[in-house]
Amino acid sequence: MRVGGKWTAMVLRCLEDGTPRRFSELRVPLHWITPKVLTETLRAMERDGFLRRTVHDENPPRVEYALTDLGRSLITPLDAACAWARTHAPEITEARTAYERAAS
Structure with missing residues (x-):
């Protein structure tokens, strides 16, 4: 599970x-991720049902990625984790x- x-x-x-x-x-905002790692991440997320x-x-084939309902259900917990991190950053x-x- 990813x-x-x-x-x-x-x-x-x-x-x-x-x-x-x-x-x-996706490569534009994620430019620091190598294409290989991004491909692996997308495949794993597809396998786990988070994206479609x-x-x-078409010629050449056009491939698109989109979140599934399951993937979208992760946004709220992700927002909560980000808010927690912002709140507690000084303590960390x-x-x-x-x-x-x-x-030392």
């Missing part, structure tokens, strides 16, 4: 507006600083 996958949340954010996106369109891959009968930074001081 809910906690390293790039899953980023792909969810790129698709959350409901607009299907092509691979090349649609191949259009303080804890890291204290840890690094103690370790």
Whole structure:
């Protein structure tokens, strides 16, 4: 299951507006992810039912990715996790600083 996958949340954010996106369109905001890793992430998310891959009968074939209802259901918990992280960022930074001081 890829809910906690390293790039899953980023792909969810790129698709959350409901607009299907092509691979090349996902590569723009996710430019730091290698094409291989993005492909693996998309395949895993499709396998887990979080997104739908649609191949259009064109030449060359056009492939689009869109969130399923299951994938969209992850947006609310993701928003909550992001809000928690923003709220607690100073505490996390303080804890890291204290840890690094103690370790040196």
